[in-house]
Amino acid sequence: MAERMLLMLSVNGTEITREVPVRLTLADFLRHELALTGTHLGCEHGVCGACTVLVDGRTARSCLMLAVQADGAAVQTVEGMAVDGKLTPLQQAFVEHHGLQCGFCTPGVLATLTELLETIPDPSEADVREWLSGNICRCTGYQGIVDAALAAAKAIREGAAGE
Amino acid sequence: MSWVGSRVKRVEDPALLKGEGRFVDDIHLPGMLLAAVVRSPFAHARIAGIDASAALAIPGVHAVVTHADLPEAFRQPLPLLVPNPAIRYPVMQHVLAKDAVHFVGEAIALVLADDRYIAEDGVDLVVVDYEPLPAASDFRKAAAAGAPAAHAGRADNIAAEFAVGYGEADQAFARAAHIFKEELFQHRGAAHPMECRAMLAHQDTLTGTLTIWANTQAPHQLRDVYCRMTGAADDRVRVIAPNTGGGFGSKVQTYPEHIATAAAALLTKLPVKYIEDRREHFLSTHQERDQLWTVEIAVDGDGKVLGVRGSLMHDSGAYLPWGVITPFISATTMPGPYVIPAYRMKVTCVFTNKVATTPVRGAGRPQAAFAMERLMDRVARELGLDPAEVRRRNYVPADRMPYAVGLTFRDGSPVVYDSGDYPACQQLALDRAGYDGFRAEQASVRAEGRYLGIGIGSYIEGTGLGPFEGATVQVTPGGQILARVGSSDQGQGHRTMFAQIVADRLGVGPDKVTVTVGDSGGVAYGIGTFASRVAVNAGSSAHVAAGKVREKAIKIASHLLEAAEEDLDLGDGRVFVKGVPAVGKTLGEIAAFANGMPGFSMPAGITVGLEDTSYFTPQRSTYANGCHVAVVEVDVETGGVKILRYVTAHDCGTIINTMMVEGQVAGGVVHGIGNALFEWMRYDDDGQPLTVNFGEYLLPLATETPCIEQAHMQTPTPLNPLGVKGAGEGGTIPAAAAIAGAIDDALRPFGVKITQVPVTPEYLLDLIHKKS
Numbered sequence: 001m002a003e004r005m006l007l008m009l010s011v012n013g014t015e016i017t018r019e020v021p022v023r024l025t026l027a028d029f030l031r032h033e034l035a036l037t038g039t040h041l042g043c044e045h046g047v048c049g050a051c052t053v054l055v056d057g058r059t060a061r062s063c064l065m066l067a068v069q070a071d072g073a074a075v076q077t078v079e080g081m082a083v084d085g086k087l088t089p090l091q092q093a094f095v096e097h098h099g100l101q102c103g104f105c106t107p108g109v110l111a112t113l114t115e116l117l118e119t120i121p122d123p124s125e126a127d128v129r130e131w132l133s134g135n136i137c138r139c140t141g142y143q144g145i146v147d148a149a150l151a152a153a154k155a156i157r158e159g160a161a162g163e
Numbered sequence: 164m165s166w167v168g169s170r171v172k173r174v175e176d177p178a179l180l181k182g183e184g185r186f187v188d189d190i191h192l193p194g195m196l197l198a199a200v201v202r203s204p205f206a207h208a209r210i211a212g213i214d215a216s217a218a219l220a221i222p223g224v225h226a227v228v229t230h231a232d233l234p235e236a237f238r239q240p241l242p243l244l245v246p247n248p249a250i251r252y253p254v255m256q257h258v259l260a261k262d263a264v265h266f267v268g269e270a271i272a273l274v275l276a277d278d279r280y281i282a283e284d285g286v287d288l289v290v291v292d293y294e295p296l297p298a299a300s301d302f303r304k305a306a307a308a309g310a311p312a313a314h315a316g317r318a319d320n321i322a323a324e325f326a327v328g329y330g331e332a333d334q335a336f337a338r339a340a341h342i343f344k345e346e347l348f349q350h351r352g353a354a355h356p357m358e359c360r361a362m363l364a365h366q367d368t369l370t371g372t373l374t375i376w377a378n379t380q381a382p383h384q385l386r387d388v389y390c391r392m393t394g395a396a397d398d399r400v401r402v403i404a405p406n407t408g409g410g411f412g413s414k415v416q417t418y419p420e421h422i423a424t425a426a427a428a429l430l431t432k433l434p435v436k437y438i439e440d441r442r443e444h445f446l447s448t449h450q451e452r453d454q455l456w457t458v459e460i461a462v463d464g465d466g467k468v469l470g471v472r473g474s475l476m477h478d479s480g481a482y483l484p485w486g487v488i489t490p491f492i493s494a495t496t497m498p499g500p501y502v503i504p505a506y507r508m509k510v511t512c513v514f515t516n517k518v519a520t521t522p523v524r525g526a527g528r529p530q531a532a533f534a535m536e537r538l539m540d541r542v543a544r545e546l547g548l549d550p551a552e553v554r555r556r557n558y559v560p561a562d563r564m565p566y567a568v569g570l571t572f573r574d575g576s577p578v579v580y581d582s583g584d585y586p587a588c589q590q591l592a593l594d595r596a597g598y599d600g601f602r603a604e605q606a607s608v609r610a611e612g613r614y615l616g617i618g619i620g621s622y623i624e625g626t627g628l629g630p631f632e633g634a635t636v637q638v639t640p641g642g643q644i645l646a647r648v649g650s651s652d653q654g655q656g657h658r659t660m661f662a663q664i665v666a667d668r669l670g671v672g673p674d675k676v677t678v679t680v681g682d683s684g685g686v687a688y689g690i691g692t693f694a695s696r697v698a699v700n701a702g703s704s705a706h707v708a709a710g711k712v713r714e715k716a717i718k719i720a721s722h723l724l725e726a727a728e729e730d731l732d733l734g735d736g737r738v739f740v741k742g743v744p745a746v747g748k749t750l751g752e753i754a755a756f757a758n759g760m761p762g763f764s765m766p767a768g769i770t771v772g773l774e775d776t777s778y779f780t781p782q783r784s785t786y787a788n789g790c791h792v793a794v795v796e797v798d799v800e801t802g803g804v805k806i807l808r809y810v811t812a813h814d815c816g817t818i819i820n821t822m823m824v825e826g827q828v829a830g831g832v833v834h835g836i837g838n839a840l841f842e843w844m845r846y847d848d849d850g851q852p853l854t855v856n857f858g859e860y861l862l863p864l865a866t867e868t869p870c871i872e873q874a875h876m877q878t879p880t881p882l883n884p885l886g887v888k889g890a891g892e893g894g895t896i897p898a899a900a901a902i903a904g905a906i907d908d909a910l911r912p913f914g915v916k917i918t919q920v921p922v923t924p925e926y927l928l929d930l931i932h933k934k935s
């Protein structure tokens with residue numbers, strides 16, 4: 001019954017061509033067609049931010065976006081962050097600063113903070129909280145996430161300066 | 164060194180950070196069907212008929228399962244697990260609605276299809292013939308005589324009535340210098356873990372074993388309920404809780420959907436998965452919701468409490484899946500950290516046509532703390548005393564520990580505060596907050612037209628409730644150290660915690676201990692993750708089991724090395740001769756010996772396997788305590804409240820992992836901030852929910868949340884070998900009370916007195932304008 005369309009995109013650097021139902025969301029495409037289950041769904045109505053991924057480097061709610069809308073785009077999910085299994089400075093800061101508990105909101109939070117740190121390399125606590133306001137976390141009270149983001153910004157700046 | 168007490172990094176984190184967690188919806192089985200649920204749009208209606216033919220005609224829809232389609236064992240209500248003589252009508256929900264529905268969202272049928280999109284198409288086409296009935300919505304009206312019955316045919320909506328207390332309350336009031344009375348309306352909303360409910364059931368046709376993957380806080384309980392209903396043997400049913408995205412109470416209960424999903428798997432002989440969406444979570448996952456407290460306090464001329472009495476009305480919702488536990492906890496927590504010589508609380512539980520209420524983080528205690536702390540603030544205000552001073556005059560002094568309150572707790576044991584120093588804990592919080600310096604700051608900014616206020620919330624929390632939790636610790640011949648614990652983890656970091664405990668006993672690093680949690684197949688019996696009980700119960704079991712393994716390893720090594728046990732020590736995964744570390748046996752070698760050699764008898768006195776299973780059974784709850792201080796600024800133009808500072812001092816006994824305890828406290832406080840300022844599950848007069856998404860129901864965001872400044876005290880409890888008390892809920896308990904106190908303080912020039920939560924801007928503006 002559902003109309004189908006051909007979709008070509010890159011996900012975490014891999015070119016993918018699939019025919020998908022037009023009504024399939026990007027989140028469900030990633031999770032159920034590509035088995036990239038790191039992207040989570042917390043509300044499916046665009047508020048919680050758990051499903052946030054990077055589409056052409058900008059954050060997008062994959063629950064509110066159809067897979068076919070990502071045609072031609074480069075999508076990055078949480079699975080595409082660590083290189084050869086090694087955590088990025090941002091991910092490592094989450095380990096050090098207890099930036100996650102259940103980890104359900106985490107992939108979306110990481111996507112948001114990736115964009116933040118690219119936009120504002122030296123964010124204030126208020127910047128971090130403002131950027132995080134589109135990601136709901138029920139476990140951490142945001143404290144560990146904010147600490148991790150600030151620490152990661154510092155680590156990345158120092159890493160860049162050291163290069 | 165000891166791993167218990169260290170800030171050990173979590174073993175859970177790397178996989179979760181790489182997107183390699185395994186949540187229920189991440190599991191995909193061949194041939195799996197996806198379920199969507201037909202739910203009642205009416206709060207109260209009779210079902211005259213169901214026509215599923217149009218849904219069944221959709222390509223990809225495999226079946227529609229209604230009450231009538233269920234095997235007989237499933238055509239019954241779920242069992243009431245916690246009966247209580249106070250319950251007048253023990254009404255429980257059917258697996259799928261039989262002939263009537265009693266709240267919006269009640270499950271009526273499952274549509275099973277190739278994918279969830281098709282299943283949802285099917286839901287739209289299932290035609291249910293409803294005959295709507297008058298609904299009981301607001302519990303205050305529902306309690307009155309002549310109100311519409313929540314369950315047709317019942318004479319009234321009173322689900323249960325009981326009273327708790329001790330001492331001569333009326334006599335205390337008769338001789339009091341002052342009596343103050345408050346009516347407090349409290350709303351708590353829902354737990355809202357970021358992952359909604361999720362379940363996947365599959366019966367292996369070869370073995371007949373039914374496996375249910377569910378993000379449950381109580382895998383054994385789910386198994387036991389299933390077995391009790393169907394007569395299945397325990398070992399034919401296995402419940403596994405994989406990674407779970409938070410719970411906060413909402414995932415403790417065995418829900419009708421769990422049993423219905425299992426039934427659908429049996430009927431179709433295929434794996435069936437059901438993933439709840441957020442709207443359904445708003446409708447059908449238990450909440451905690453409304454309580455109305457009418458309370459009075461009697462004090463002498465110095466503000467010392469002589470007695471407290473009153474009544475508490477509790478919205479039970481349509482069914483009683485957890486009996487009267489929540490209001491019972493509320494009523495027995497009311498005396499709090501204070502010496503209250505006489506106490507009496509009458510409790511009325513009211514049926515309404517809304518989803519059932521069961522404990523959410525804090526479990527009735529935040530309401531009790533709010534009621535008691537509001538009374539303390541009132542006494543301070545009326546007698547012209549500092550709120551900190553009034554509390555100081557009434558705290559149970561440290562030298563009266565253990566302190567028997569005079570009440571009986573929900574587990575039937577006396578309420579006895581086992582340990583703690585409440586006045587010192589308050590002082591710690593006040594010092595950290597700079598309480599004494601605040602008045603000057605408050606006065607100076609008030610001159611600029613800004614309204615700052617400070618508030619205090621003290622609490623105690625009965626944690627670590629029994630009856631038990633189990634743990635198996637095993638060493639394999641390959642030298643792996645395994646720990647299996649029955650209780651499940653929803654993000655607290657239990658695997659890390661158990662690894663720390665076991666590592667200490669076996670002289671290895673926590674990275675050498677592989678922990679499995681949340682599998683009913685791993686440990687025979689279990690209760691669940693709630694009531695801040697896992698560290699106390701399962702933690703102690705792991706400690707004891709690992710200790711037994713240690714003893715056994717030394718005993719066997721003594722046999723192998725022909726050395727006396729006293730001459731042996733254990734460290735770095737080996738048992739060795741003291742002073743001669745080169746002479747020893749690794750734990751793996753010892754385990755290989757304990758596993759025996761084919762055809763050879765075991766040496767006398769040595770039992771099989773280097774392993775032990777322990778079930779620690781605490782004699783009663785252990786009481787954690789704490790004191791919070793909130794500093795707020797109120798915008799008197801908009802009614803907006805901004806939390807400027809939030810300080811906690813708390814005592815949960817021995818801390819196993821400071822980092823994780825701080826995470827629990829911070830998350831708990833922010834949940835409490837939600838209750839204080841934002842979260843309100845609203846219904847209209849017909850029982851229609853009005854807040855069914857995160858735009859209508861507000862959770863605290865990073866921008867509304869301050870840094871949570873924490874101080875710790877550690878008074879080990881004598882009630883378990885680790886000295887630990889629960890830490891998961893304390894953060895939530897006094898938050899609304901502290902914030903309400905701070906708002907009152909900020910708005911003292913207006914004479915505002917907060918008597919309800921959440922404190923919305925509308926409510927606050929109303930108070931400001933009425934008073935000014």
Ligand code: FES
Pocket residue numbers: 040041042043044045046047048049050051052061062063064
């Ligand atoms: S799942 Fe997309 S915003 Fe919540």
Ligand code: FES
Pocket residue numbers: 099100101102103104105106136137138139140357408409654
């Ligand atoms: S870590 Fe659980 S929701 Fe954020």
